[in-house]
Amino acid sequence: MPDDSAPPAHGSPARAPSGSATAAKDPAAPASGPSRKPAPARGVRGAVLARLPGLALAVSIAAVATALGRLVPVVGGPVTGIVLGVLVAVAVRPGAVLRPGIAFAGRGVLQAAVVVLGAQLSLGRIVTVGLGSLPVMLVTLAACLAAASWLGRRLGIVRDLRTLIGAGTGICGASAIAAVTPVIGAAEAEVAYAxxxxxxxxxxxxxxxxxxxxxxxxxxxxYGLFAGTAVNDMSSVVAAATTYGGPAANYAVVVKLARTLLIIPVCLGLAALARRRAAAAAGSAGAGRPEARRVRVGRLIPWFLVGFLALAAINTAGLVPHAAHQPLSTLAGFLITVALSAIGLSTEPATLRRTGPAPLLLGGLLWGVVSVTSLATQYLLGHL
Structure with missing residues (x-):
């Protein structure tokens, strides 16, 4: 599984002179080498200061995108943010000064957004949607992920991109993509396309x-169950269900929140697969030693999923004031918009052009698979 911690590029260079293999092995090296004391201060403070310009740019774009998204709710802030980010990247071409903050916003802020999403979940309320909705959610998710893997291979789409599109279509759109991205280490261009x-x-x-x-x-x-299982982002679920009626909208929102919980098993499964592939690659690259590595559960589970689940449990226990639900929901949406704005800033249009139309075709096919599967499962269960 990719390491979810911040990259060491800004915190470790100062350690190289005194900790390198050359310094350790050369007996002629002077005893009083470069001082190690400034390194930690320079690493921590330097990393923070280096991130500020790019982070400020991502936040500024997100603020504009959020305002525009409120004018056109069907589009929403996150999609607007990624589009504006790409446009700014094309016009300005962010340099080295902006890259550390943009990278942090696209990764660290993204993970924080997933944690805050947990405040929207009440595990007790989700149970009230009834056992009848769980088969529909599970069958549609399984069908979507299987189709994403099979169809994606035949369309020649790289593994990470087809995983992102499958998770986004089968679970909850941008929120699922936000959760899966750091687990599989997907590139910015793949996230933007997904x-x-x-x-x-x-x-x-x-x-x-x-x-x-x-x-x-x-x-x-x-219809509420259909919209909640076959539409992805919350704003689109609300828009599609409200048009049909108030009761449909209320039920669709609860189903959509229940679907969000499926992020957890999917990310854990992807983390285990990523770790297994990394171990296999390391074994084939080495001397073929059969020695098995110890797998630490703590490293298998991404920290932000733990935070997500903990916040959902706290909300279920009634420790999150009802008045705080809407502000936290707004905060989660804004953090996702900041992260996607940063991903847009990191995207190279040439990379998107090279990818071609195949991912869009995959998205359309998966949308059809989820829609048909949802309706068919409801019919078999007697809901239709």
Whole structure:
């Protein structure tokens, strides 16, 4: 599993002169080498100061994107942020001064956003959606991830990108992409393409699903379950369900929040796979030693998922004031917008052009798989 800690580039260079292998082995090296004392101060303070310009730029773009997203709720702030970030990157081409802060926003802020998302979950309320919704959620997720792997290979899409599109489509859009990205170590261009792909079909769902629900004569409950399992980002779920009716919207929101919990097992599974691949690669690159490595559970579980689950449990216990739910939800959305703005700033349009239209085709196919699977499962369970 990729290391979720901050990269050591800003905190460790000063240690190289005194800790290198050359200094340790050369008996002629002077005893009073370079002082080690300034290194920690320079590492911590320097890292903070180095991140400020790029982080400030990402926050500024996110503020503009949030304002524009409120004018067009179907698009929303996160997608607007990634688009504005790409436009700024094309116009300005951020240099070395901005890169540390942009990298931190695209990784550290992204992880913090996932933690704050836990405040929106009440485990007790989720149970009230009924056992009938769980089979629909699990079947649609399994079908989506399987289709993403199979179809993605045949379309020639790289593993990380098809994983991001599959998780975003099968779980909860940008939030799932935010959670999966640091686990698999996906590149910025892959994240940008995945978020853009998910957005296209969210808009399509908002426009198509209400009419489809009326065509199938779906009840408010059935349509709420359909929208909650087949639409990704919360804003799009609300838009698609509210058009159909108030009861459908209320139920769809609870189903959508329940789907968010599926981030945890999916990320744990991906973390285990990433760790196994890394161990296999290390074994083949080495002398083929059969010695097994000890796997520490603490390193297998990303810290931000622990925080996510802990905050959800705290909210379930009633320790998060009801008045704080909306501000925390707004904060989570803004942090995701900051992170995606930074990812947009890191994106090279040439990379997106080289990727081609295959990921968009995969997103469309997966959207169809999830929609059909949701309706078919409801029909088999007698909800339709």
């Amino acid at each position: 978020v853009s792909t998910i957005f296209v079909f969210n808009v399509a769902a908002v426009l198509v699903f209400p009419a489809l629900g009326h065509l199938l004569h779906m009840s408010q409950h059935a």
